[in-house]
Amino acid sequence: MAISDSWLTQQLAKRTLSITKFANLLWVLDARGVAYLPSLDWLVVSDLHLEKGSYLRSYGNPLPSLDSQATLKRLEAIIHDYQPKRVISLGDSFHDKYSMSRMTPSDRERLSELVLQVNEWSWVEGNHDPDLPDGIPGDACEEIHLHQQGLYDVVFRHEPKVLAVENGDEELSRAQIIGHFHPKMRTSISRRRYSGKCFVATQALFVMPAFGQFTGGLDIDDEVMLALLDKNERKAFMMYDGIIFGT
Template sequence: MAISDSWLTTQLAKRKLSITKFAGLLWVLDARGVAYLPALDWLVVSDLHLEKGSYLRSYGNPLPSVDSQATLKRLALIIKDYQPARVISLGDSFHDKHSMARMTAEDRAFLCNLVSQVTQWSWVEGNHDPDLPEGIPGEACEEIHLNKEGAYDVVFRHEPEAGLENNLGNNTKTGNRAQIIGHFHPKMRTAISRRRYSGKCFISTSQLFVMPAFGQFTGGLDIEDEVMLSLLAKNERNTFMMYDGIIFKT
């Protein structure tokens, strides 16, 4: 862990970070779109969607081949700041199974070097990338379970476990186990002093925490959408919106 108390205090004052509690653990939410778990020195990022640009371009969309490079460079700066013991990439890290074949040699080398700088890098499987591309360092897994009796019980997945909709508090499969997921790319709109803002966000209830998408070309699902409301009840949710380099609770 590289962050110091003075760095943390400065970043909080600048509203570059926000602190929240979820599943019995303290989390640092970074305005750049990642979550940090100080207790374990883990950094969590979701939905990189590497090579989405080249995928869309193959279908006639006039997009430049810069999304993977831009995404990885942003992530590299964050990792340099935190120097975490572990990075968890929470699914859909690669846009499709042919992503690595389309990625430039330079970007592949950059990615492999970045992963190799971290002691432990976990690639959680997503619906876009159920299999880790060959030649990429790190470990692939379906989910990561973190448990300490009497303190916390949380699972890191790409999508929520089945049966959560409208029944989070009583689901017999998950019990009281909290979940940190990606997949939905949450975004929101709000008004402050008669000005309207929109942007990506972190959103949570007592049992479900949804990460924002980190990838350069990733869109989003509005938190007022029926799908989001079925998972995160409006009267129970906490939202942290990112806008113009800052993060704030709404």
């Protein structure tokens, strides 16, 4: 852990960080799009979608193939700041199973060096990358379960898992930290309108923003999101122009 109390205080004053509680655990939310768990020295990032640019270019989309470089550069700076014991990449880290074959040698080397800087790096499987590409360090897993009797019970996975109940409705199993939905939102402050990526959570579900350079988003007022996150219960933390604020 590299962050100090003084650094944390400075960043909170600048509003580049926000603190929240989820599943009886204290979380630091960073305006750069990652969540940090101080008690375990874990850093969580989601939906890198590496090589999405080259994938779209192969279908005729006029996009530069520089997204992996930009995404890795931003992640590199964050890991330098926190120097976490563990990084959890919460699914869809690679845009498709051929991403590594399209990645430039320099980006592959940069990615490998970044992973090896961290004591433990966990690649949670996503719908875009159910299999970890060959030749990349780190450990692949379907999900990560964090449990302490009487204190917390939370699982890290890419998509939420629900349990059907007798009346035909669905409810979420244990507290979950997920990615997949790329949440974004719009809000008005002092008659000015803002929009941006966000973290959004209820008591049972915490949805990470997408970190990748070319990742779009799903508005938290979309019916898909409303079905998962009750509007009266949810809390959102929007990121805009380098700051983060709760709504």
